[in-house]
Amino acid sequence: DAGVIQSPRHEVTEMGQEVTLRCKPISGHDYLFWYRQTMMRGLELLIYFNNNVPIDDSGMPEDRFSAKMPNASFSTLKIQPSEPRDSAVYFCASSLGSPTAGSRTDTQYFGPGTRLTVL
Amino acid sequence: AQSVTQLDSHVSVSEGTPVLLRCNYSSSYSPSLFWYVQHPNKGLQLLLKYTSAATLVKGINGFEAEFKKSETSFHLTKPSAHMSDAAEYFCVVSDPASGGSYIPTFGRGTSLIVHP
Numbered sequence: 001d002a003g004v005i006q007s008p009r010h011e012v013t014e015m016g017q018e019v020t021l022r023c024k025p026i027s028g029h030d031y032l033f034w035y036r037q038t039m040m041r042g043l044e045l046l047i048y049f050n051n052n053v054p055i056d057d058s059g060m061p062e063d064r065f066s067a068k069m070p071n072a073s074f075s076t077l078k079i080q081p082s083e084p085r086d087s088a089v090y091f092c093a094s095s096l097g098s099p100t101a102g103s104r105t106d107t108q109y110f111g112p113g114t115r116l117t118v119l
Numbered sequence: 120a121q122s123v124t125q126l127d128s129h130v131s132v133s134e135g136t137p138v139l140l141r142c143n144y145s146s147s148y149s150p151s152l153f154w155y156v157q158h159p160n161k162g163l164q165l166l167l168k169y170t171s172a173a174t175l176v177k178g179i180n181g182f183e184a185e186f187k188k189s190e191t192s193f194h195l196t197k198p199s200a201h202m203s204d205a206a207e208y209f210c211v212v213s214d215p216a217s218g219g220s221y222i223p224t225f226g227r228g229t230s231l232i233v234h235p
Binding site: 091108 | 162163164225227
């Protein structure tokens with residue numbers, strides 16, 4: 001398996017523009033997570049999906065952020081409009097929940113990240 | 120609610136000396152605990168994990184961690200540091216959230232600096 005794939009790896013845009021980050025999880029994984037990493041705030045969980053359904057989006061900073069997972073092999077994180085304070089590295093991760101009671105998630109596999117710079 | 124505290128934001132060691140990265144957690148359940156490593160400009164990679172089996176867990180690259188319930192700790196150690204160990208290390212706790220799913224909480228990270 002190629003692992004978690006993210007695109008683009010780097011994105012430079014101007015304030016006010018729409019930004020779309022993409023993620024392909026590992027095949028067969030049923031959980032998908034979006035994180036944001038900055039020096040000031042560390043690694044923050046933005047939202048996670050289980051079987052393509054958003055479960056908890058309480059970490060999404062503002063209405064400018066939205067995430068979708070139209071199918072098991074693709075997810076997007078969109079920022080519209082973008083602002084300089086959105087500059088960060090955005091990670092996508094996937095994991096396989098246990099089929100036993102409790103849906104225990106196990107090891108998360110991270111993509112290489114997208115480094116976003118908003119000017 | 121679960122939480123995790125990495126007690127040092129930076130740890131500096133000389134090559135060949137032992138490494139100790141400290142982590143304390145809080146959980147109302149029997150948690151899963153993980154250590155991840157992030158090398159510069161890379162994604163996070165799993166080093167090791169504890170899921171209620173043996174309390175001493177061995178991971179990749181010679182790292183190990185010991186789960187101590189009485190101390191609510193999960194410190195990461197390595198007998199002898201290599202230059203290639205220089206990276207950011209994250210301690211992670213995971214226990215059942217509402218609905219029964221285990222959703223991880225990450226520590227702020229510890230930057231390991233290795234001097235020649």
